[in-house]
Amino acid sequence: MLRILANPLFALGILLAAMPFVGGYAESPHNFNRLLQLFVLCCGSVVWARLAWSGPSEGWHFHSIAVAVLILGGAISCGVADVPIVAFREWALILGSGVLVLVISRCAFWRDASQQLAFIKLLLLGGFLHACSFFVLLLSVLLRGDELRPWDLVMGFDNPRLLNHVQVLLIPILVGSIARLKELGALTRLWSLLSWFAIGGQFCIVAVTFGRSAGVALAIAAVVARILFGRQVDSFLRGLLKGVAVGALLYVLFMCVGPRVAGAAAGGQTEPVEVFSDHSRIFLWREAFAHFSKSPFWGVGPMHLAHFPNRAGAHPHNIYIQMIAEWGIFCGLVAIVLLLSVMWRAARVIHKRDEGCFPMAVFVACAGALVDGLFSGNFVMPNSQLWLALSFGLLLNITREPYAMGLRMAAPQLVWRVVLVSIVVVQGWFFIQSWGEFKGSQTTMLGVTPPPNIGSLDRPRFWRKGWF
Secondary structure: OHHHHOOHHHHHHHHHHHHHHHHOOOOOHHHHHHHHHHHHHHHHHHHHHHHOOOOOOOOEOHHHHHHHHHHHHHHHHHHHOOOHHHHHHHHHHHHHHHHHHHHHHHOOOOOOHHHHHHHHHHHHHHHHHHHHHHHHHHHHHHHHOOOEOHHHHOOOOOOHHHHHHHHHHHHHHHHHHHHHHHHOOOOOHHHHHHHHHHHHHHHHHHHHOOOHHHHHHHHHHHHHHHHHHHHHHHHHHHHHHHHHHHHHHHHHHHHHHHHHHHOOOEOOOOOHHHHHOOOOHHHHHHHHHHHHOOOOOOOOOOOHHHHOOOOOOOOOOOHHHHHHHHHOHHHHHHHHHHHHHHHHHHHHHHHHHOOOHHHHHHHHHHHHHHHHOOOOOOOOOHHHHHHHHHHHHHHHHHOOOOOOOOEOOOOOHHHHHHHHHHHHHHHHHHHHHHHHHHHHOOOOOOOOOOOOOOOOOOOOOOOOOOOO
């Protein structure tokens, strides 16, 4: 038991399960979750320094070279930005998230059945409790006969869209988790009921909050998985469809039958015109490209699309356009190629090993997030950033194998350790800086006076009031 509790992966799982409930009591869940994320990244850098203290485990290969290029290119982009210190904070955030991915990739998990069981059950329990919180709040509204506003029933998020970003990653992993319990012979009737309620409940919440991007992302990721893995993925896809069916049943019971029986007035429903609305996406993408044209090679600087207020948002709701506009065409393309290369390598390993549903579930989660990144802010918000780190870390953990080719360049151990200590110092400074802003005022905007003449300050980016 102590070995499981000491696993950083298990600790992260507990935190992610608790975040919606703890953050729900904060004045701004977004701000609170951001600070909690930075604490996790700070701890992750310490763990990574301890794990990698003796030196890098592998030589230089394409992925490590691409990461080094992104780190260096991002630093240059920070240097030429209008407000370098703010750009550096975004750079540090991405660096810390990457380090957390590496920590998870090195944790005891896939080759340790006891660690697997503990972590998988933790995820399923967390998903179950979160779904329960939604339906308990919904029942309380119905029993009181109050107006039913589904968006007000989501705990721990300033905006239900931020939950939808997490659900793109959570739902496939939950489906893979129940399949893995069955493969390990640990699926009891109780865990089966609990798990399917968790999965169906999450699908129901997606429908209630009208999570278009979540639904589209999961559908496209499932199709991609079927193309890549063929019949190997059919069992997982059947589980996903079963989850949709359970979610549809819960939706009918709680959103159609329940309100009629209780006589509750519906409210906050999605208008038909919303189905085809782009919600200012085209406007934001044009704004991003306009800023990109001013500095195409190094970009306007990390986080700097939040430096130019507009009527719609502090980020373009497209991570690829955002990377190219803020980090420049060179870093943007390197990042895109790196992501696609990691996914392709993982797909080949998963297909070759054929180790059950869970690896394909994690792949679908990561693929869904990459699709969701085409039209949402899932790579920007604190909760989903932590879930992205978890999902990609699990993908690397499961598909880990030596690179066929690697250039061995033994860096002096002193240099390597200086780099590790520097990462810890940067993350520690980042957390202390942000703690000061958070403690001072939850309306802070990176310590900068709010810009005049904008329609709303509540355009989340780093903090809830995302402009600087």
